[in-house]
Amino acid sequence: MLLASELAGLVKARKNLVDLKTRLQNQNEHVLPGLAQKAHSQVLKTLAAQIAKLEAAITAKVKETPEFAERAEIIESVPGLAGTTSAILIAGAPELGKVSDEIAAALIGVAPYDDDSGKRRGERHIKGGRRWVRNGLFLPCLGAATQHNPILKAYYERLTAKGKEPKVALIACMRKLIIILNTMIARGEKWNPKPSRVALS
Numbered sequence: 001m002l003l004a005s006e007l008a009g010l011v012k013a014r015k016n017l018v019d020l021k022t023r024l025q026n027q028n029e030h031v032l033p034g035l036a037q038k039a040h041s042q043v044l045k046t047l048a049a050q051i052a053k054l055e056a057a058i059t060a061k062v063k064e065t066p067e068f069a070e071r072a073e074i075i076e077s078v079p080g081l082a083g084t085t086s087a088i089l090i091a092g093a094p095e096l097g098k099v100s101d102e103i104a105a106a107l108i109g110v111a112p113y114d115d116d117s118g119k120r121r122g123e124r125h126i127k128g129g130r131r132w133v134r135n136g137l138f139l140p141c142l143g144a145a146t147q148h149n150p151i152l153k154a155y156y157e158r159l160t161a162k163g164k165e166p167k168v169a170l171i172a173c174m175r176k177l178i179i180i181l182n183t184m185i186a187r188g189e190k191w192n193p194k195p196s197r198v199a200l201s
Contacts, residue, residue: 007061007068008091014054014084015136021047058087070188071096075181077190080144080152085137089181092133096178097185104182109134110175137174145173150193152177 024040024047062068062083068090075086089096093107105111109129145156152173159169184191 003061003065003068004091004094007058007087010054010058010061011084011087011091011136012132014051014058015132017047017051017054021051055084059083062087062090071185074184074188074190078144078149078177078181078184079191080148081140085140088133088136092130092136093178096182099182101179101182104178105175107133108137108174108178110171110178112175134174137177138170141174141177142170144177145170151180 021044024044027040062072071090072083072086075081075089076083093104095107096104099107102111107129109131111129141152145152147153155176156169156173159172160166164172
């Protein structure tokens with residue numbers, strides 16, 4: 001558990017620096033005085049260097065811990081997922097492979113909760129869960145669902161074709177991804193490109 005906590009610290013620190021870098025880059029899109037532009041550029045270079053150091057430390061921590069390395073190999077076998085994403089899941093969702101699919105989805109905060117009252121059927125929505133893990137999965141899942149992962153892409157397109165909002169469809173894909181990963185890790189199996197019932201349901 002201590003090793004997972006150390007990895008989580010590194011992953012969160014990287015995310016904070018990446019968020020700061022993004023904010024500064026967005027500010028740089030506007031016209032700034034020469035001195036301010038130069039200062040921003042220097043800070044961005046420093047941030048990039050520190051992010052690279054943290055990424056190297058994250059990679060080393062995963063490789064030197066057999067359990068982490070095994071999980072990373074399984075997670076990174078999924079089309080669209082890479083080292084940063086596997087580190088987020090290893091550190092932020094160590095329960096994957098040991099709990100039910102419903103609990104796994106709830107841990108990340110992508111389990112649907114109803115808003116029903118009597119005969120009224122309200123919209124389903126997500127709540128709770130580990131926000132930093134969910135936020136870290138958002139962009140990788142977006143890439144997987146719209147470009148890199150044929151199973152998630154087909155699922156995403158089916159949902160949007162039925163009229164689901166893109167963000168709602170993406171959250172559904174994230175939930176599907178967590179369920180798939182939960183099964184893969186429990187079985188110790190890498191990605192199988194052949195569609196399965198769990199992938200297509």
